Every structure is written in structure tokens, then in C-alpha cells.
Amino acid sequence: MRKSIFGLGGLQLVVSTVLIGVIAVILGQTLGAGLTIGLMLALSSTAIVLQTLDEKGLMKQASGQASFSVLLFQDISVVPILALIPLFASSAVSAGTAPHEEARTIGGLEITGWVQVLMMLVVITGIVVVGLYLVKYVFRIIARTGLREIFTATALLLVIATAMLMDLVGLSPALGAFLSGIVLANNEYRHELEADIEPFKGLLLGLFFISVGASINFGLLISSPRLILSLLFSFIAVKFMVLFILGRFFGLRGGQNTLFAFALAQGGEFAFVLVAFSLQNGVIDVGVSSILLLVVALSMALTPLLLLLNDKLILPLAFRSENLREQDVIEGNGHPVIIAGFGRFGVVMGRFLIANGIKATILDDNPDNIEVLKKIGFKVYYGDASRADLLASAGAREAKVLVVAVDDKHQSLKIVDLAQRNYPHLKILVRSIDQEHTYELLDRKVDGFKRDTFESSLSLGTEVLTHLGYNNYRAHRLAGTFRQHNRKVIHELYRHHGEDEKKYLSEAKKYASELEVLLQAENEDSDHEQDSSWDVSSRREEIQQLNQSSSEGSN
Numbered sequence: 001m002r003k004s005i006f007g008l009g010g011l012q013l014v015v016s017t018v019l020i021g022v023i024a025v026i027l028g029q030t031l032g033a034g035l036t037i038g039l040m041l042a043l044s045s046t047a048i049v050l051q052t053l054d055e056k057g058l059m060k061q062a063s064g065q066a067s068f069s070v071l072l073f074q075d076i077s078v079v080p081i082l083a084l085i086p087l088f089a090s091s092a093v094s095a096g097t098a099p100h101e102e103a104r105t106i107g108g109l110e111i112t113g114w115v116q117v118l119m120m121l122v123v124i125t126g127i128v129v130v131g132l133y134l135v136k137y138v139f140r141i142i143a144r145t146g147l148r149e150i151f152t153a154t155a156l157l158l159v160i161a162t163a164m165l166m167d168l169v170g171l172s173p174a175l176g177a178f179l180s181g182i183v184l185a186n187n188e189y190r191h192e193l194e195a196d197i198e199p200f201k202g203l204l205l206g207l208f209f210i211s212v213g214a215s216i217n218f219g220l221l222i223s224s225p226r227l228i229l230s231l232l233f234s235f236i237a238v239k240f241m242v243l244f245i246l247g248r249f250f251g252l253r254g255g256q257n258t259l260f261a262f263a264l265a266q267g268g269e270f271a272f273v274l275v276a277f278s279l280q281n282g283v284i285d286v287g288v289s290s291i292l293l294l295v296v297a298l299s300m301a302l303t304p305l306l307l308l309l310n311d312k313l314i315l316p317l318a319f320r321s322e323n324l325r326e327q328d329v330i331e332g333n334g335h336p337v338i339i340a341g342f343g344r345f346g347v348v349m350g351r352f353l354i355a356n357g358i359k360a361t362i363l364d365d366n367p368d369n370i371e372v373l374k375k376i377g378f379k380v381y382y383g384d385a386s387r388a389d390l391l392a393s394a395g396a397r398e399a400k401v402l403v404v405a406v407d408d409k410h411q412s413l414k415i416v417d418l419a420q421r422n423y424p425h426l427k428i429l430v431r432s433i434d435q436e437h438t439y440e441l442l443d444r445k446v447d448g449f450k451r452d453t454f455e456s457s458l459s460l461g462t463e464v465l466t467h468l469g470y471n472n473y474r475a476h477r478l479a480g481t482f483r484q485h486n487r488k489v490i491h492e493l494y495r496h497h498g499e500d501e502k503k504y505l506s507e508a509k510k511y512a513s514e515l516e517v518l519l520q521a522e523n524e525d526s527d528h529e530q531d532s533s534w535d536v537s538s539r540r541e542e543i544q545q546l547n548q549s550s551s552e553g554s555n
Contacts (some may be wrong), residue, residue, distance in 0.1 A: 001069055007065060008250045009073025012264075016042035016242050020235070029288070032088035036283050039081050040275060040292065041235060043268035048303050049203060053263065060365055060408065063256040066247060067263050075178065078270050079124060082171060085274070086117050088283050119169050124179065127162055131183025139189050152196040155184060170280075175273065188443070191417045208269065212403045216297045217290055232295050236302070240265040258314055262306045268295030335359040338399050340385035340415055341406030342373060345431050345452045349405065350378070360403075361394045386414035388422065396423045404430040409437040416444055438490060439497045458483065478519060485515050 019037030019427045022523075025031060049067055050059075058064040135158065142150050159180040166176035184193055221228050243261035252260055272293065337360040338355060339346055353360055362380045364370055370380045383390040385406070396402065396419065404415050412430060419426050430449040432438045441449045458479050488532040496507050 001065070004066060004069035004250065005073050008246055009070045011246055012070050013039075013042050013074060013077055014515075015133075016239055019238055019242065023234070023238070025276065029284075031146050033278075033284050033288070036085060036088050036274070036278050037288075037292065039084070040271045040278070041239075041267055041296070043074045043078075043270050043274075044073060044239075044264040045266055045268040045300050045303065047208065047269055048266065048300060049263050051205065052304070052307065058259070063260040063263070064254055066250065066252055066256075066260050070243075070264055074268065077271075078175060078178065078273075081274065082175065082277060083117060083121065085283060086281055087280055088278075088281075095163070123165060123169050123171075127165070127176075127179050128182065131179075132186055135183055136187055136189075139187055139193075143189060148192075148196055151189070151193060155193050155197060156200075158183065160303060171277075191413055194414075195417070195421075207484060213297070213301075217294050220290055220294055221298075228291070228294055228298070231291065232298050232302075235267070235295055236306075238263045255310075255314075258310055259307075262310045263303070265306060266299040266303045267357070268300075271296045290365055308484055331354070333397055335361045336395050336396050336400045337361070337403065338391075338396060339363065339403045339405060341404065341431070342378070342380050343369060343405070343407055346403070346405035347373070347378075349403065361399070363390065363394060365406075384411075386418060388418055389417060391415075391422075396426060399423075399426060401429065402428045404428065406431070407433070409433040409440070412437065413440055413444075416441070420444065439494055442491070442494050454483060454486075481519060482515070485518060489515075 017035065017038035019038070020041050021034040024034035026413060029037065047320070049071060052069060053059050053064045059068065069184075108118040138154065139151070142154055159177050162180045162183075163173035163176035166179070167173045187193065195216045227273065240261045243264050244257060247257040247260045275284070275289050275292050278284045279286065284292070337358060339350055339353075339360050339362045342350060342362050342364040346364075349361060350362060362374075363383055364380050365382065365384045367382060370382050373380045381394070385391055385394070385404075402415075402419050402423075404412050404419075406412050406415065412433070416428055416430060419428055427447045430441055431445050431453045432441060432449045434451075438449065438451065462475045462479045465478065466472060470478075493507055
């Protein structure tokens with residue numbers, strides 16, 4: 001997704017920052033303050049957008065993927081933005097337009113200016129490095145105890161400790177929590193951690209929005225309603241215009257593009273962090289910060305109304321309604337097989353099972369795909385199989401086999417973890433997306449997996465050989481040798497996965513050379529020269545020769 005993340009996400013941040021910054025300068029702000037305000041308001045609310053799109057089952061659609069890309073780039077950008085703000089403050093101080101920042105005391109020492117910025121960068125880097133190379137070993141030790149409660153406690157301890165450390169050097173505790181999420185996201189136990197932390201998500205998200213609501217200065221809104229409302233709707237209009245134009249440029253069409261633009265047209269939770277940090281550094285004054293906080297909070301509060309406006313008014317009038325559907329109620333769920341994901345991979349396998357009289361409960365989370373399949377005659381239920389309630393209602397307790405054929409490896413692993421945790425009797429067979437996904441499936445010891453492009457690629461390669469003059473039997477024998485060697489190599493390389501990268505690459509090169517030698521030996525093996533039982537033309541020639549010999553013998 002790097003094209004979408006850095007292309008769409010990067011352009012959105014830059015263009016929104018420039019336009020909003022120019023407007024701020026026109027309204028009387030300094031250049032540094034204008035750019036800071038532009039950076040603040042260019043960010044959107046990750047909490048609101050992802051929660052809303054996930055609840056509506058839109059994360060797999062084009063608008064959901066585009067929104068995720070932009071939000072991811074914005075979240076990554078928070079760290080450099082926080083590093084830039086003191087520079088704007090320094091320029092303002094040197095120009096005499098802002099008060100000098102009070103020195104910060106750490107351990108009895110006064111820390112100011114570039115020293116504080118350097119400490120911030122060192123702490124952020126240290127947290128990321130320690131998280132990548134040390135935390136995973138801590139969680140491995142905890143995993144051996146078998147106590148899930150310690151998993152949860154350790155994860156929360158990591159978040160709190162990181163937040164306190166960031167606060168100590170003058171950064172927001174919220175940024176510390178964000179970096180903790182990055183550290184945990186790279187942990188091999190991330191799916192287990194996500195399941196354990198799940199009960200806290202709703203509670204803490206609610207607490208966050210309570211704090212956002214409490215921060216609204218209604219006195220300012222009552223005293224200057226025209227100013228606040230004009231700034232609010234101008235801000236939303238500018239962001240909507242930027243998002244809509246960029247969405248069209250990156251291939252979003254119709255209702256997908258309007259949904260993408262409306263979903264991200266608000267301010268974000270990190271704006272509260274940046275406003276406080278900018279005020280602390282003297283980039284903006286108290287009056288501007290109060291207005292910014294109010295505008296951002298109101299824009300976040302308006303987001304559900306904007307999405308409702310898009311669903312109920314704009315889509316039906318402009319694009320023919322793209323109805324967002326609720327999860328289906330599953331009936332007749334006593335089938336022996338559950339298929340999660342019925343796209344290009346799942347359809348072929350499902351048709352094969354159904355043709356052999358095997359009944360299956362089929363789940364898919366793409367409403368457009370489901371409508372097409374239902375017209376063909378397939379009974380497909382809408383829903384996300386990584387949800388425990390849906391898997392239970394699909395009859396996982398009575399089923400014998402679960403086939404995970406979704407095209408997203410993270411969702412695939414969530415489904416596998418959920419099934420293994422709650423239904424250990426199920427045989428789990430999985431569509432493998434890539435090599436990394438294969439290794440993660442081996443970690444989980446699933447009952448079987450198939451790489452979705454491996455067999456089709458190998459089959460086409462076999463056909464290439466026949467067009468180059470190889471007989472059918474010989475081509476298929478070489479393909480069989482390749483298949484067996486690949487199966488062995490996957491398990492051999494798996495042993496080195498996650499260790500020394502040079503060792504892993506060295507082993508991969510060794511096995512590639514080994515395969516070339518093995519296939520060359522197969523080609524030179526004279527014992528198979530007469531193997532042509534699968535080649536029709538060769539068999540015809542053999543029969544003609546036998547008939548001719550028989551005729552000559554009778555004469």
C-alpha cells in the first residue's frame with residue numbers, strides 16, 4: 001500500500017497544510033503560526049474514522065483502504081510535526097513575536113531549546129529500538145507462564161511507562177501511547193494482545209470523547225457564533241475539496257470518493273496534542289488555541305452527521321444508493337464446512353465442494369461481491385468472520401472444517417487465532433497470501449495451507465514447457481519435483497525466519513541453486529527418455545509402430 005500511503009496520504013497532508021496555512025496567514029497569523037495551524041488541521045481523527053468504517057464493514061472497500069492509508073501517514077507524521085513546532089517557536093522568538101519558552105527541569109537540570117528537541121528525538125528513537133528488539137523477548141517469557149492476565153498487565157504497563165517518559169521530556173503522553181501501539185504492532189503476539197485489550201477499547205475510547213466534549217468552550221461559541229461557525233464550515237469545506245480531488249486522482253469514483261472525503265473532513269485527536277504543544281512553545285497565543293480547540297472538537301462531533309448526510313442524501317441523489325448493509329442473520333448453520341471469504345480463491349474451491357454434494361456455510365464481507373454471487377445462485381452471508389459472534393452463529397461448534405480464504409492476511413490470522421482459541425476441534429485450512437503469511441501460519445500449526453498463486457503459476461509454467469517441445473509427462477514430472485522441493489524449502493527456511501537476515505538470504509540462495517541442479521539432473525536422466533504415456537501424439541506413433549511391427553511379423 002506504499003503508493004496509497006505515501007502518495008495519497010502525503011499529498012493530502014501537504015496540500016491541506018499549505019491551503020489552511022495560507023488562509024491562516026491571510027487572517028493575520030505569522031508564517032510559522034500559519035504552517036503550524038495548517039499541520040494541526042490537516043490531521044483527521046483515526047479513532048472516529050476507523051471505528052466508523054469498521055462498524056459499517058467498509059474497511060475492505062476502496063474508500064476504507066484509502067482512508068486507512070491517509071490516517072496511517074498522518075499518524076506517522078505526528079513525530080516529525082512535533083519536532084518542527086519548536087523550530088517555528090525559535091524563529092518566532094528570534095523575531096520577537098513570541099515569548100521565550102520557560103526552561104524545563106529534568107533531574108535538577110534546566111533543559112531548553114535544541115537540547116530539549118535532541119532529547120525528544122533520542123527518547124523516541126530509544127523507545128522504538130527497545131520495542132523492536134527487547135519487548136518481544138519479554139512477551140515470550142510471559143507466554144511461557146500461560147497467564148493471559150500478565151499479557152494484559154504488561155501491555156498496559158508498557159503504554160503507561162512510555163506515556164510518562166514522553167511527558168518527562170516535554171512531549172504529549174498521547175504520543176507515548178501511540179509509540180506503544182507501534183511497538184506492540186510489531187510484536188509476534190500482537191493478535192493475542194489485541195484480543196486481551198479489546199475490552200478496554202470501548203471504555204477508553206468513550207473516555208477520550210468525553211474529554212473532547214468537556215474541552216469545548218461553549219462560552220466562546222455563544223459569544224462569537226458567526227466567527228466559529230464560519231471557520232468550522234470553511235475548514236471542513238477545504239479538507240473535503242482536497243480529499244475529493246485527490247481521491248479522484250487516485251482512482252476513487254462515485255460514492256466511494258464522497259465517503260472517503262466526508263470521512264476524513266474533520267480534525268483529529270492529535271490536533272489537541274499539537275495545539276497544547278504549540279501554546280506551550282509560544283507559536284500561538286491562548287485566544288487562537290481556544291478557537292482551534294473548539295473548531296476541531298465541533299468538526300469531530302459533526303462527522304457522524306456528515307456521514308449520515310452522505311448515506312441518506314448525496315448517494316441516493318448522485319450515484320444510486322450504495323446501501324451499507326447490516327450483518328446477515330445466518331440460517332441453517334449445521335453444515336460441516338465453513339468458508340470465510342468467497343472471492344476469486346474461495347469461489348473455485350466452494351464450487352468444487354458444492355458440486356461434490358458438500359454443504360458449506362459461506363461468509364464474505366464484500367457487499368458488492370455478495371450481490372453478484374447471489375444472482376449466480378450462491379447463498380453467501382454478509383459478515384466479518386474474525387468476529388466471535390458471527391463465527392459462532394455460522395455453526396463453528398458443529399462444523400468439522402474451517403476454510404479461511406480471505407484476501408487480507410491480517411484478517412486471516414485473526415480468524416485463525418479466534419478459531420483455534422474457541423474451537424480447537426476444527427480442522428483449519430488456510431489460503432496463504434505470501435511467504436510471510438505462510439510463516440505465520442506455520443507458527444500457528446494450522447492443519448493445511450495453500451499459496452493462492454502457486455499452483456496456477458506452476459500449472460502455467462508446465463504448459464510453457466509443453467509449448468517448448470517437452471512431452472506432457474516430462475513437464476508434469478518436472479513440476480512435481482519443483483513442488484516437492486518448494487514444500488521442503490518452506491519448512492527449512494522457516495527455521496531461519498526471524499533470525500539473522502544474512503543467514504536467511506544465504507540459505508534461500510543455496511536452495512535456489514540446489515533446485516537448478518536437481519531439475520537439470522531430472523532433464524538429463526536417460527531413464528525417463530521413453531516416458532510418454534501422457535503425450536497423445538507420442539502414444540499414437542508408438543501404436544503405429546507396434547501395428548507395423550505386428551504386420552511385418554505376420555508376413
